[in-house]
Amino acid sequence: MSRVTERHAADGRSSRWDEHNARRRLDVLDAAIEAIERHGVGVTVKQIADRLGLPRPVVYRHFNGRTDLDEQIRARILEMLLAELEPALHPGGTVAEAVRHAVGTYLSWVERHPRLHHFLGTGRHHERATGSSVVSGARDAIAAQLAALFTEALAHFGKDTSFARPMAFGVIGLVDGVVNAWRSDPASVVAPAEVSSRLADSILALIESNARALGIPIHADAPVQELLRGMA
Template identity: 55%
Template sequence: MTTNGKREAVDGRATRWDGHKARRRAEVIDAAIAAIEEHGVEVSVRQVADRLQLPRPVVYRHFEGRADLDEQIRRRILRSLLTQLMPTLDPNGTVHDAVAKAVGAYVGWVADHPNLHRFLSDSAPQPDSALTSARNRIGGRLADLFTVGLTRFGIDPAPARPMAFGIVALADGVVNSWRADSSSTLTSEQVEAMLTESVLALFEGNARSLGVPLARDTIVSELLTRTETAALVDR
C-alpha cells in the first residue's frame, strides 16, 4: 500500500469514528433531556449513564465536563422551543391573532415541559450562551418586523429594537414568575390570556405614541398593503 493509500485508510477510519462520536453525544443529550423531563433538573450524570447502560466515564468522554454537557442540553432544548416558536413570528390574521399565536406557543411549550423550562431558567445567561443566543434570535426577529412596519409609515425605526426586546423580557418575566411560584393557582390558559393582553397593550400604546394607526383587530396583511399603497400615492 502506498503512503497516500495508508493516509486515506487512516482518514477513513477517523471519519467513521467522528460519526460514532457524534451519534453517542446525541444519545447522551437525548437521555439527559428524558431524565430531566421525568425526574427534574437535579439529574446526575450517573442517571444519564444508567439510562444508556453505559459507564459514567464514557458519558464524560464526549464532553469537556458537566458544564459543557449542561450547555449542550440547553442548546438542544432551545432548538426544540425555537422550532415551535419561530414560525409563529411570521404574523398572519389580525394583530390579536398574531400575538395570541406566538404567546400561546411559548406558554404552551412551558406548560408541557416544566422541567425543561426550569433547567433553562436556573442557568445564568452568559453573553455567548445558548439562552442568550435564543433570546437574541427571537428579539431580532421581532425587531425586523417592527422595523419594516415603522419604515413603511415613514417613521424612524430606532424604537424597533428596544420595543422588541422589551416584549421578550416581558414574556420571560411573566412566565418565569408564574413557574417559580409553587403556590400559584393560575392555569396556563390564564397566563396566556394575561400575557397576550399585556403585549397587545404595549403594541397599541407604542403605536399610538408613534402615530401608527394600529389596533388589535387590524389585519396585519391589510395594514402593510395600505401602508405600501399610501406611500405610492404620496410620491
C-alpha cells in the same frame, strides 16, 4: 499501500469516528432530556448514563465537564422549543391573532415541559443560569426576528425605526419575566390559559400605545400583512 491510499483510509476512519462521536453526543443529550423530564433539574450524570446503559465516564468523555454538558443540554432543549415556536414567529392573520398564537405556543410548550423550562434557567446546583450563552443567544435571536418585523412596519409608515430593537427586546423580556415568575411560584393558582391571555393583552396594549404615540393607526384587528405593506 501508497501514502495517498493510507491517508485516505485514515481520513475515512477519522470521519467514521467523528460521526460515531456526534451520534453518541446526541444520544447522551436526548437521554439527559428524558432524565430531566423524569427526575427534574437535579438530574445526575449517573441517571443519564443509566438510561443509555453506559458507564458514567463514557458520558463525560464527550463533554468538557458538567458545565459544558449542561450548556449542550440547554442547546438541545432550545432546538426542541424553537422547532415549535418558529412557525408562530412568521405571523399571519390579525395583530391580535399573531400575538395570541405566538404567546400561546410558548405557554403550551412550557406547560408540557415544565422541568425542561426550569432547566433552561438553572445551573448545576439550581442557581439561576444567568451566564448561559445558549439561552441568551436564543433569546436574542427571537428578539432580533421580532425587531425585524417592527422595523419593517415602522419603515413602511415612514417612521423612525431606531426604537424597533429596544421594543422587541422589551416584549421578549416581558414574556420571559412573567413566565419565569409564574413558574417559580409554587403557591400560584393561575392557570396557563390565563397567563397566556394576560400576556397577550399586555403585549397588544404595548404595541397599540406605542403606535398611537408615533401616529400609526395600528389596532389589534388589523391584518399583519397590511401593516407590513404600510396600509392603514
